[in-house]
């Protein structure tokens with residue numbers, strides 16, 4: 001250890017008690033998280049609006065990707081521990097990661113396959129394949145380096161620098177959220193820009209390109225620090241040793257299943273014939289924690305829906321905050337903002353206050369409360385969804401048709417449709433109608449799913465005897481024949497002024513478009529060019545503008561983030577503190593594995609349940625988490641906290657004593673010694689795990 005500390009001191013300058021090398025690691029993490037969360041923030045909208053997938057497919061692929069990102073840490077930990085070491089693993093996988101980000105940026109350039117230059121890609125297959133390859137490389141890179149970077153940072157501190165190491169981990173978490181905060185603000189803004197070579201489209205390529213650049217910066221910064229790092233040699237594949245030892249214990253137990261063999265205290269003790277007692281004790285500690293992890297994925301199932309279902313929910317809401325108009329994907333910034341404020345508040349105010357009240361708020365209790373808060377967040381999301389649903393248009397079912405009756409004459413008319421009562425339609429009015437038979441082609445609202453958040457649809461119906469041309473300052477929408485209608489066109493939301501022209505005469509019509517709205521404008525036969533035509537055009541709302549404000553999502557973000565602080569921050573700390581010294585990475589990978597499983601659960605539940613109402617799906621997830629939370633609290637009640645360092649020290653001390661003993665008494669019967677040691681070691685392990693909290 002002293003030699004290792006000497007190595008550390010020799011490698012890196014020390015600034016205010018901290019090795020300078022950690023500066024490069026922290027900056028690297030900031031840029032990497034910027035890259036990851038920036039790309040992830042716009043991903044679901046890229047699927048929906050660029051690749052033109054529906055909400056369910058977009059959500060499924062999004063969660064498959066996130067799950068993959070948290071499966072690959074196991075791979076990264078194995079490669080780093082048994083082969084390349086952490087430093088080289090970070091470098092190589094960062095290159096893979098950066099290539100993946102570049103592939104994503106290229107996949108979002110619509111001009112590559114837009115040979116007819118109409119603004120939409122001609123071969124969607126090319127864009128889909130390239131983006132899927134990109135996402136696979138990103139998952140490999142980000143997941144692979146995840147358990148390495150934090151542990152590599154921890155390695156830079158010596159045995160006696162516990163306080164500095166703890167501060168490093170806090171700064172590390174804040175940097176993660178600093179990077180993700182910036183990127184979730186910036187990339188949605190970049191996405192909203194228009195760019196292109198032949199035609200202008202939403203700039204997803206830039207929104208993915210900037211995270212790609214940041215990943216290159218992360219790699220460069222990490223390489224610059226290269227000469228200063230303490231690089232621990234790979235210590236062999238501990239995960240493989242753990243698996244082999246467990247496998248041997250199971251096999252040995254099975255071989256000795258007959259009653260003639262005495263029982264052992266723990267099934268892992270059946271590995272004693274072949275494996276080191278210290279390793280067996282360490283595996284017991286890890287298994288105890290891993291058992292406790294079983295219910296945890298349900299928390300992540302809810303937590304990670306911020307980036308999918310909640311972002312899609314925001315697209316049906318009004319993002320107008322006065323001077324500021326918020327993009328749906330920008331709402332995710334509320335999470336890191338709250339993390340940056342809640343973590344210090346919890347640590348310096350709430351937890352000490354609870355302690356002062358005499359309550360023992362143990363890590364497992366905090367995690368239980370975290371789960372309940374996440375369930376509350378989903379109840380809030382369901383309530384918001386119910387409000388949104390009230391404002392949505394009534395869509396015709398598969399056996400129904402929707403039609404609009406438009407009276408273009410100057411007298412009222414009586415309309416009688418087969419199977420319906422007669423109705424009187426006044427002059428120059430429109431009557432929206434859902435019919436129970438399929439008498440007309442159902443085409444009214446099929447386009448709505450692909451509307452960009454800032455774009456609204458409109459069309460004109462010409463009730464005049466002359467053809468009318470419709471244009472704005474930016475675009476010409478063409479000529480509409482008498483008593484005919486134009487196709488739907490898109491325009492940016494907000495105020496729009498249309499010029500209506502017939503020959504050399506014209507007049508102007510102004511109106512306001514709300515987010516997500518769609519309009520049919522009816523030009524009356526009474527319109528007189530050259531005068532004000534404001535009163536001679538009737539605006540009919542095909543789809544009402546989004547009226548539920550995005551601010552209503554803040555409570556659900558508050559509860560999920562408070563839940564994250566209690567659950568995730570505490571859980572990470574708990575996993576670290578309960579892990580034996582050589583298995584910290586194993587437990588970190590295990591912790592991240594629960595995130596992966598959580599994302600798979602979203603896919604399974606969404607696929608199996610197929611709930612038509614979104615609010616009901618939110619309630620289902622909240623109920624599932626409450627049920628899991630009850631199971632977890634029971635498991636936590638029976639968990640006894642351990643001090644791995646103390647247990648390991650006792651084992652090492654005993655092994656040293658035995659070595660001395662062996663030297664002084666050569667020829668002692670080995671079988672006898674194993675028996676005695678086994679009993680002693682059990683006693684030590686049991687003594688050290690008796691502290692139940």
Ligand SMILES: N[C@@H](Cc1ccccc1)C(=O)N[C@@H](Cc1ccccc1)C(=O)O
Pocket residue numbers: 033037176177180181184306332333335336339564568595
């Ligand atoms: N709060 C998140 C960061 C975030 C930022 C923007 C939108 C969503 C999330 C955070 O701190 N993440 C950490 C820890 C973590 C959380 C969940 C799953 C794995 C790890 C991170 O390392 O990314």
